[in-house]
Amino acid sequence: MKSSAKNISLTSVDDLFSTEESRIDEQREKIVDIPLSELHPFKDHPFKVIDNEAMLDTAESVKQYGVLVPAIVRPREDGGYELVSGHRRKRACELAELETMPVIVRKLDDDAATIIMVDSNLQRENILPSERAYAFKLKLEAIKRQGARSDLTCTQVGHKLDGKKSVEIVADEAGSSRNQVQRYIRLTELIPELLSMVDEKKIAFNPAVELSYLKPEEQLLLLEAMDKEQATPSLSQAQRLKKFSAEGNCTLEAMCAIMSEEKKGELDKVTLTGDKIKKYFPKNYTPQQMEATIIKLLEGWHKKRTQQQER
Incomplete structure (x- = not known):
């Protein structure tokens, strides 16, 4: 009779002596400093990173106080990390001449990463129509893929388990209407x-x-x-x-x-x-003086005309 010893899986020494608390701690998300050279932009990122006055202000703040909110990244197959959120913070770090940035590393699939990327950027105050249009489109496509289930009674791809359509979910989470989301997505054409x-x-x-x-x-x-x-x-x-x-x-x-x-x-x-x-x-009259004079003449003309009509 052949021995089955080769099929026995032995517990490692580290596992034998590690506590449940330490194993849970290993699974917790941690903030780590990653070199900027290892941080790569999100594929098809719809939001523009512009070196405007707001960016320069952010860079100055980063130089003085550091990055207060860590970025979110995910590991890349080709090495390094893909930024899910934090593209503007990375650029601010570059302008501040920093070498690393604090990030949270998460294992995310494409759809989950897309939804987080869109939601984190839609909170910004100033968003261009083109940015909002492509962001809505990316999120809608991701939610549709997540909601495509063969065991659902509804045959239309994109319906979720709670009966809502994908576009309604995008609209609700953006504080918008279904029609407005669809109109923004039209701009991508x-x-x-x-x-x-x-x-x-x-x-x-x-x-x-x-x-x-x-x-x-x-x-x-x-x-x-x-x-x-x-x-x-x-x-x-x-x-x-x-x-x-x-x-x-x-x-x-x-x-x-x-x-x-x-x-x-x-x-x-x-x-x-x-x-x-x-x-x-x-x-020597300035444009402001000319405008003020014209308004004064028009007011006098209007007053005189009104008085004539009342006689």
Whole structure:
């Protein structure tokens, strides 16, 4: 009869003498200092890290007090760690000329890491429309993958066990509505040039959502039409462009015709530039003095006109 000794698993000496408390302590999350060179950005990170005034203030704070809130990272297969949250803190450390940053290392799958990354950044005060759009899209896709279960009675992928749809979960956790989340995600269909104009407030949010239904090649033609007419589409114009696209009539000529129209707001707007009015004032008048004088004259004219009507 063959011996089965080779199948016996022996407990190591360390395990024999370790306490339950020490084993639990090993499993607890710890804050460790990791070299900045070993910290890599999250794949498809939608939030921009910009060296603006706020970043310089953060760097100065880090230089004086250090990083007060540790970043969250996860181990990479290729070595080092992937930042889940803390991209701006890492950049602040670089500007402060630090070599390491405190982090919490977690073992996270792609979907869990994506949700934490999005949620930690959505708490910021100033978020660009493009950042919010791609963040919502990434989180929605992650929740859909987590909710895709073969044992659910509902066949629509993305429903969770509590009966909520994935988009409703994203909306609830963001303090938004389902419709608004879907409208933001529509912005990801814009070509980069148009999406940048939304971030720069050259194109308003509502028209941008309508323009997202244009085909990429049509969006490129729209850029050309906008440049020719030196105008951006209003909501009503964007809705007509969307309709033209659905009908297959969204040509450059049609776009130029729409973009050349005077908008309702422009019809009621009066613009007086300095070149037009400075000839009526002394050369040493400042723009503020000219404006104050014009307002005073208009008030006098209005008072006189009112008195005449009352007689």
